[in-house]
Amino acid sequence: MVQELHTYDYVVVGGGISGVVxxxxxxxxxxxxxxxxxxxxxxESEFELAKYTKYIAAVRGSSIDYSYDTVPQLHMDGTRKKAWAGRALSGGGAINxxxxxxxxxxxxERWAKLADDDSxxxxxxxxxxxxxETFLKDNPDPVLHGTQGPMDVQLMKDIRRGKCYPxxxxxxxxxxxxxxxxxxxxxxxxxxxxxxxDCASTLIGGERQFPHxxxxxxxVKIFTKSIVARVLLRRDPSSPLPVAVGVELxxxxxxxxxxxxxxxxxxFNSPKILLLSGIGPALEIHQHGIPVEVDLPEVGKGFRDDIVMRVAWRLRHPERGLSLGSPALTDPDLVNNLPLDFFVWTQCPMDEVRKALExxxxxxQEHELLHPKVVHQENYIMWMAGRSDALLAKLGLSNDGxxxxxxxxxLHPTSVGSITLSSADPLAPPVIDxxxxxxxxxxxxxxxxxxxxxxxxxDTPSGKSFVVEEAPPPGYPQLTLDSSDREIDRRVGAFGETGSHPSGSCAMGKVVDSRLRVKGVRGLRVVDASIFPGPIATHIQAGVYVVAEKGADMIAADAKPRALSAEKL
Structure with a gap:
């Protein structure tokens, strides 16, 4: 059967946040x-688990999540961890x-230095x-915030109409x-x-905004349920570099x-597609029987993700309606939105960081983790026992208030991992470490x-006024001020999980240049979190949008001179 021929000027692979933008x-x-x-x-915008904020925990591991597993983590008791990734139009924007x-x-600033490009x-x-963004706040600072963008953004206290949890x-x-x-x-x-x-959010009025x-x-011609097997490359005798001319499904x-x-x-999947296309470390590609097109050693090699661990604490006066599940907490503005108030960003003592680096x-002495404005850590409280049924089952608890x-x-991990191929089969998951x-x-x-x-x-009067103690999972000692490093590390190994901020596997400066063009190939770019040349100490959704916005701007700018030249002819 003859395949229908599809030809477009630009082919965008991946309909997540970056691809849509x-x-x-x-x-x-x-x-x-x-x-x-x-x-x-x-x-999947009508999929109930994705659409409504109250189901935000259940959407992960659902039919619209790749729900990958990592390899056993050597420094976390050899356990495998989940690696979430949206499998739907809007991608991560459908499950984050x-x-x-x-x-x-x-x-x-460090990105700019690594990319050698102050833009x-x-x-x-x-x-x-x-x-x-459209920042939904009276008189937002016009230097910092947009008021005419596609995504509505609002402070969480304003989403709750000014209400705070007790x-x-x-x-x-x-x-x-x-x-x-x-x-x-x-x-x-x-x-x-x-x-x-206060955190800003795109989950407004109890519902998700889908980027698409x-x-x-x-x-835009949208192909759904279409899996890319490889990028098609053409060798041109007039150029030493192969040219990307399309994709094969x-x-x-x-x-x-x-x-x-x-x-x-x-x-996860941008480096996988490059590797399947013969672009990456030559030895690794060759081991899977894939012809080597471009030996690009750093494809998949700069991968980073952060760790989050959630810990449950027993409340002193639960009858007062302090947490979700309590019959006394009924206000829909509190019940139907994310149950948290504010975030805290801190630094580890610099002497301790310096000694650990050594x-x-x-x-x-100029290491980024020693910068006076760096953020090392984030803490926040959710007014519930746990965010997912799986976690609650491990803790032996329920959301009962x-x-x-x-x-x-x-938020600023120094541990570096990798994304590699499990086989030459494009349907096989990548190896995530x-x-x-x-x-x-x-x-x-x-x-x-x-x-x-x-x-x-x-250890504070205010904290002790509402918390009794940690509620340890079965088989683990209670966390206290006297807990040893070993006890903390054991708990992290068992209960630490992905912070869902994967990045760096096609890093700018190593795999792509500062205009996001894949090195050694013409007509091929990567535009998503994989190009982050270093971590950003935050939840990365806004960072993904900014990469996509800037990437699209650069692609259009590079096209216009060609268009003008053609017009002159």
């Missing part, structure tokens, strides 16, 4: 260009928690941050009793989030690109973050 913006900037958007999943945080400016600094990225103020006071200098940050998206601050519905895709169908192929498949063999849950992150908790620096920063949270709850 790139396809939409390219059509806006280049209205005469033909654009195809290829997605392995389908439109909606946090809209840009992170510290200093992290983007990646925080200040230079502000126009692209603004472009995606223990919000005592919790804030408890943090100040531990550190009186901890500032309240009125705008955590100003590039300097250290301190306490918010960014116009009229005029697993059913053998080919979709050709006159101008560019743009991979937006995320930190143990890891790093002696660098008697417990609350802390979430602790090391985050190499969690592998460095002394990560362990020191993470333990300090948890101990800060324990001091807040167990």
């Amino acid at each position: 790139v396809a939409s913006r390219l059509h806006e900037s280049l209205p005469s260009a033909s654009i195809a958007l290829i997605e392995a999943g389908k439109d 928690v909606g946090a809209w945080m840009r992170g510290p400016a200093v992290d983007y 990646w600094t925080f200040d230079k990225l502000l126009p692209f941050f603004r472009k995606s 223990l919000a103020e005592p919790l804030k006071q408890a943090w100040l009793e531990v550190d009186p200098s901890l500032p309240w940050n009125e705008d955590i998206n100003n590039g300097y989030p250290l301190g306490m601050g 519905q918010k960014f116009p895709l009229d005029g 697993v059913d053998g169908q080919k979709i050709h690109a006159n101008k560019e192929v743009i991979i937006c498949a995320g930190a 143990k890891d063999g790093i002696v660098d 008697k417990f609350m849950c802390t979430s602790t992150y090391n 985050p190499n969690y908790y592998a460095t002394e620096t990560d362990r020191v920063i993470w333990r300090d973050a948890l101990r800060k949270q324990m001091r807040v709850l167990l």
Whole structure:
């Protein structure tokens, strides 16, 4: 049977946040260009688990999640961890928690340095941050915030119409009793989030905003349930570099690109597609019987993800309606939205970080983790015993209003992992190895973050007024102020999980250049979180949008000179 021939100017692989933004913006900037958007999943915007905030835990592991497993993690008791990735139009935007945080400016300054391109600094990225958002707040700062973008963004306290959970103020006071200098940050998206601050979110009114519905895709040809097997490359005698001319799907169908192929498949699958196409470490590709097209050693090799661990705490007066599940907590603005009030971003003592870096063999007084504006850690409380049924089952608890849950992150991991192929079969999952908790620096920063949270709850008058004790899972000692490093590490090994911020597997400066062009290939770019050249100490949704906005702008800018030249002919 003869396959139908599909040819477009631009072929975008991956219909997640990045792919949707790139396809939409390219059509806006280049209205005469033909654009195809290829997605392995389908439109799941009416899928109840994805649509409503109250089901946010259940959507992970559902039919619209790849629900990958990592390899056994050597430094986490040899356990496998889940690796979530959206398999639907909107991708991660269909399963994430909606946090809209840009992170510290200093992290983007490091991006610019690694890319040797100051257009990646925080200040230079502000126009692209603004472009995606409509910030729903009276008189927002026009330098920092957009008011005409596709995505509605709102502070969580405003989403709840100004209401706070009953223990919000005592919790804030408890943090100040531990550190009186901890500032309240009125705008955590100003590039300097250290301190306490209200989270901004795209989950508004109890419902998710799906990027593929918010960014116009009229005029874009969308292929759903279409899995890309490889990028098609052509060798041109007039050029030493191969040219990307399209993609082949697993059913053998080919979709050709006159101008560019743009991979937006995320930190797990973008490197996988490159490797399947013969682009990556030559030895690894050859081992799977794939012809080597471009020997690019760093494909898949800069992968990072952070760890979160959730800990349940027994409340002192549950009858007062302090947590979800309590019959006394009935206000729909509190019950139907994410049950948290504010976040706390902190630093580990710099002397401890410096000593840990030295143990890891790093002696660098200018290391990014020693910068005075760096963010190492994040803590927040969810007013529920646990976010998922799986976690509650492991803890032996239920959301009955008697417990609350802390979430602790090391947002700036130094442990580096990899994404590799399991086989030459494009339907096989990639081999995901985050190499969690592998460095002394990560362990020191993470333990300090948890101990800060324990001091807040167990060693302050305000904390002790509403918390009795930790509710340990069966078979584990209770976490206390006297818990040893070994006890903490054992708990992290068993209960630490992905922070769902995977990045770096096609890093800028190593795999792509600062215009996101794959090195050694013409007409091929990667535009998603895989190009992050280093971590940003935050939840990465806003960072993914800014990469996509800037990437689309660069692609359009590179196309226009060619178009003008053609017009002159």
